[in-house]
Amino acid sequence: MTPADSIRLLPIHLQDLETLMGIETASYRFPWSRGNFVDSLAAGYRMTKRVDAGGGWLGYFVAMRGVDETHLLNLTVAPAHQRQGHGRAMLDELVRWTRELGAARLWLEVRESNVDAQRLYRRYGFRDAGHRRGYYPAGPLGRENAIVMHLELGDAA
Numbered sequence: 001m002t003p004a005d006s007i008r009l010l011p012i013h014l015q016d017l018e019t020l021m022g023i024e025t026a027s028y029r030f031p032w033s034r035g036n037f038v039d040s041l042a043a044g045y046r047m048t049k050r051v052d053a054g055g056g057w058l059g060y061f062v063a064m065r066g067v068d069e070t071h072l073l074n075l076t077v078a079p080a081h082q083r084q085g086h087g088r089a090m091l092d093e094l095v096r097w098t099r100e101l102g103a104a105r106l107w108l109e110v111r112e113s114n115v116d117a118q119r120l121y122r123r124y125g126f127r128d129a130g131h132r133r134g135y136y137p138a139g140p141l142g143r144e145n146a147i148v149m150h151l152e153l154g155d156a157a
């Protein structure tokens with residue numbers, strides 16, 4: 001069995017939020033609050049952690065199901081585990097889940113300044129759909145625009 005075989009995807013529960021917030025605050029200049037994750041659990045959004053054989057967190061995602069689409073709200077790989085394929089693997093799971101729901105596309109927003117994440121999404125097959133002005137907080141600089149991207153499942157990598 002290789003280390004990749006022992007990686008698991010598990011549901012996130014309330015008692016996971018302390019560990020999750022440690023990764024969230026280490027990963028973003030403007031992290032989600034604990035309340036954002038509590039609200040996501042209460043709303044029934046899909047919240048999934050990716051863990052190694054020992055239960056150590058590699059990353060997580062939050063996604064919402066719509067009528068004919070799903071919407072990725074948060075995708076995070078723990079800083080020590082970035083650039084090892086975990087982000088791409090979680091997108092694979094989101095595509096699998098979207099298909100299982102019978103939905104045709106996956107949406108997401110990404111900061112205009114987050115070129116690393118944009119690179120992941122574009123290489124995966126996401127296309128730009130437009131911009132949302134001032135979508136994200138940006139501290140004293142004001143607000144930052146989002147790029148809205150979508151993946152049509154016929155195009156998935």
Ligand SMILES: CC(C)(COP(=O)(O)OP(=O)(O)OC[C@H]1O[C@@H](n2cnc3c(N)ncnc32)[C@H](O)[C@@H]1OP(=O)(O)O)[C@@H](O)C(=O)NCCC(=O)NCCS
Nearest residue numbers: 027075076077082083084085086087088110116117119120
């Ligand atoms: C963006 C993020 C989710 C990518 O996950 P990851 O596991 O590090 O990425 P992967 O190893 O799956 O990379 C897949 C491809 O995406 C691109 N990519 C990912 N991270 C990159 C980086 N830092 N610089 C350039 N390209 C990058 C590359 O094309 C990469 O393929 P390659 O390694 O064969 O060149 C992760 O770095 C992260 O959590 N960053 C901080 C939080 C964040 O910005 N989340 C996204 C919010 S929209």
